[in-house]
Amino acid sequence: AQSVTQLDSHVSVSEGTPVLLRCNYSSSYSPSLFWYVQHPNKGLQLLLKYTSAATLVKGINGFEAEFKKSETSFHLTKPSAHMSDAAEYFCVVSDRYSGYSTLTFGKGTMLLVSP
Amino acid sequence: EPEVTQTPSHQVTQMGQEVILRCVPISNHLYFYWYRQILGQKVEFLVSFYNNEISEKSEIFDDQFSVERPDGSNFTLKIRSTKLEDSAMYFCASSEGYNEQFFGPGTRLTVL
Numbered sequence: 001a002q003s004v005t006q007l008d009s010h011v012s013v014s015e016g017t018p019v020l021l022r023c024n025y026s027s028s029y030s031p032s033l034f035w036y037v038q039h040p041n042k043g044l045q046l047l048l049k050y051t052s053a054a055t056l057v058k059g060i061n062g063f064e065a066e067f068k069k070s071e072t073s074f075h076l077t078k079p080s081a082h083m084s085d086a087a088e089y090f091c092v093v094s095d096r097y098s099g100y101s102t103l104t105f106g107k108g109t110m111l112l113v114s115p
Numbered sequence: 116e117p118e119v120t121q122t123p124s125h126q127v128t129q130m131g132q133e134v135i136l137r138c139v140p141i142s143n144h145l146y147f148y149w150y151r152q153i154l155g156q157k158v159e160f161l162v163s164f165y166n167n168e169i170s171e172k173s174e175i176f177d178d179q180f181s182v183e184r185p186d187g188s189n190f191t192l193k194i195r196s197t198k199l200e201d202s203a204m205y206f207c208a209s210s211e212g213y214n215e216q217f218f219g220p221g222t223r224l225t226v227l
Contacts (some may be wrong), residue, residue: 036218043119044158044206044218051214090158101146101171101213105158 002027002093006106014114019063019078021109023091026072033074034092034103035065044090050074061085086113117141119219121207127225128197136192136222138207147190148208148216149182151175158206164190197226 007022025031035047048059055067065076074091091106120139128134140147149161162172164182181193190209194201204223208216 034215041220043220044208046215046217049215101148101163102160102173103148103150103158103216104160105150107157 002029002031002095002104004091004093004104004106006089006091006109008109009107010110010112012112012114013081015083016080019076019081019085019111021076021089021091021111023074023076023106024072025074025091025093027093027095029095031093031095033065033067034094035059035063035074035076036090036092036105037087038090038108039087047076047089081111081113083113083115086111119207119209119217121205121219121222123222124220125223125225127227130199130226131196134194134197134224136194136205136207136224138190138192138209138219139188140190140207140209141217142188144209144211144217146170146210146212146216147182147184148210149192150206150208150218151203152206152221153200153203161192194224197224199226202226 003026005024033050036044037047038044047063048057050057050067058064063078088108088110090108092103094103122137147164150158152158160173162176163170179195183191204221206221207219210216
């Protein structure tokens with residue numbers, strides 16, 4: 001069975017400082033990994049995805065994530081936080097066993113950005 | 116930019132009542148999904164739908180739940196007899212294939 005652990009429920013940063021949101025996954029089969037973001041009263045928006053191509057994945061709004069199989073991690077980073085990045089972030093996995101149609105979500109990390 | 120829409124944004128109902136949550140997926144998408152998020156908990160998969168039938172469902176998706184694509188645009192989730200524990204945010208999603216799922220803004224269901 002696949003699962004995702006987001007190690008921090010809340011992360012606070014100052015505007016202009018780096019962002020690191022941590023995610024570890026468990027999957028018995030070839031996983032696809034995603035980061036979704038949810039702004040208040042909005043739907044879930046895909047930031048980036050890993051699907052067995054390059055291990056360093058670049059997404060929208062300056063975010064990127066690195067797939068590390070040896071560490072079963074897929075941490076999300078951004079060099080410099082912006083106030084508009086404040087939102088909830090979800091790490092998500094799907095795998096070949098589930099037919100890649102079933103997404104398994106982490107509990108989410110709330111990113112707080114202060115001026 | 117095309118997007119998934121959901122109505123209503125907030126639904127309040129009495130325990131035991133039937134509710135129908137509505138979704139309009141992106142028009143050229145063929146795969147449709149429902150997820151839910153109970154307050155403070157993870158987003159959980161409920162069901163996926165393709166070619167007018169359920170392709171996968173989770174343990175949560177019991178006989179009280181049903182899905183339907185009544186016409187070419189809507190995708191609905193029906194809960195026949197709501198329970199207090201059905202209170203949650205329900206998200207609809209759609210995709211072209213087994214790739215990026217596009218999510219709607221959600222319907223907050225409150226069962227009293």
